[in-house]
Amino acid sequence: MVHRFDQRALLWLVLVTVAALVPAGATPSARSAPGPRGSSTSDSAYWYYCPAGLVQTGTADSLANGRNCSFWLTKSFPLGGDAAPALNSTAVPGLDVLPVWRRTRGADVTVAVVDTGVDDTSTDLAPNLLPGRNFYDGTGDTSDAAGHGTVIASVIAAPAGNGGYVGIAPEARLLPVKVLGGASGQEWSGQAVVRGIEYAAASGARVINLSLGALNTTIPGMTRALADAQRAGALVVIAAGNDGVDLDDPRYTESPDGYGLPNTLTVADFTTRNDLAADSNYGARHVQIASLGAALWGDYPHNPTGGYLGGSSAAAATVSGVAALLFGAEPTATAAQVRRAIIVGANTSVAGLQGKVEANGLLSASGALAALEHPDTTPPSAFDSTGPAATFRLGSPGPATFSWQPAHDAELEGYSVTIDGRTTTLAPGMTRIRVVLRRGPHRWSVSAYDLSGNRTAATPSA
16 A cells, blocks of 8 residues: 655644754754655655656656656646646646756856755765765764755756766756754754855855745844855855745744845745645745745665655755756856846746746746846936935934835846945835934935846935
8 A cells, every 4th residue: 555645744743843842933944854765666656757858868867767757857747746647637837957958957066055964875966976064063974864955965966877866957066065963954053054154155156055944033144144155156045934924024034034135046835736835935025936846856865766855945956956057058147147047037827926926937947048148237227315315414313214216127126225334125116214213423325226136326315
C-alpha cells in the first residue's frame, strides 16, 4: 500500500514541535521541512511524469525518469504531477528553462547556499561543490544533517550527465555556507546568519540564496549584511516564508526584508495545483515574484534516491537557479538588472497571482532572459518636492508633513525619503509622509527609483 501525506500538514507539525522548544517567532529557521525519498516502491505516488522533451533532447541525465526528472524545467507539465499526461489534460505552467539552456547553463557563476550546509559526500553534487564555511558552530564542517540545504543546492545547480538530479543551472558553482544546525536545521544564531551573508558576498557569489527567515523578529545586523551584498554586486534571493500572511500589512515584518533594495528578490510559493500555496506569504510590494515550490525533488544526504522539499524555500531556490543562468548569459549584468529581468519577464497569465506579488506572475526563465537583453537604463522623470525646504527648523516638537510631485516611469517602484539620515521606502502611489520631529534643525530629501535601480532625486522646494 502506498501511503500519501499532506506536505503542508507535515510542515505544520514540524513548526508546532519547534515552537514548543523555542520562544514564539524567535527562529529564522529553514523555510520548509525536507524529507528523504523512500525506496522505489514506497514513493512512487510522488513521482512525476517526465515529459518526453526533457529526456529525448538530452537535457536531462541519462537516467531521467519519474524519480530523477526535474519537471519544473519544462514550459508546462500535467496538473499536480500526475503519473501520465493522459490522466489529466490540464497543464500547470513550468519555469521554461530548457530554451535558456541553449544560451547558458550558468557556467562560472557562484551561488551561495546560506542554509543548513550541503552534503559533501554527494557524488551528484561534487562536480559543482566548492569549499565553504561553517558559521553555525565555527568548525570546518559544512555537511548537512537536516537535508534542507542539500535539496536547495540540488534544485539550483545539480550537474547534468552523471545519472542524478539536474538543477536549473547545472554548470554553476555551489558555495555552501552553514548557518543553521541540528538534525532539523532549527538551531541558529542571528550572528551566524549575518556573518554567512557577508562571507558569501566577500567570496564573490553572484547569487546568495536565503531559504530562511523569521516573521516579526528582527535579526540584528541584517540591514548591514544586505547592504554589504549590494556593494559586492550580489543578488540576494529570499524565501517569503510559510505563514500565509500579507507582508504588505504593517502588522507583519519579515527578516530578512529586502524591501526597497535593488539587489533582492523575495519569492512566494506556487503549487503544482496552479495557485499560490495557502501557507505562502505574499504582498505586491514586499514579495517580488512567485515560483514553483511544491515538493521539488533533489539530492538528499546519505539517501541514494534523494529527497524532497516544499514551500517558499524550494521556490526561492528556483529563482536563484534562474538568476545564475542570467548572470551566465550576461556576465557584466548588475544584480539590479537581473532582478528587473526576473520581475519583468514573469509569466503573467496566472490569474491567481495578480496583485499577490510585484511581478503579478510566475517565474519564467525564458521571459527573464528576453527581458535581460533589453535593460532599462532610463531613470524616472524629474520631479519637485513641495515642502518643506531641504533644510528647515522647528520651533517646537511636533508633526511635519513632507510632500512631492509624482515622478513618472513605466517601471517606477517607489520613493526613498530620507529625514535626518533615516530612510523610509514608500510605494509609488504615495507622495507624502507625516512624521513627528524634535525641536531644532532638520534635513530631508526624496528620490524616485525604478525596477533597475535607476534613481532621480527630487528638486528641493525653496
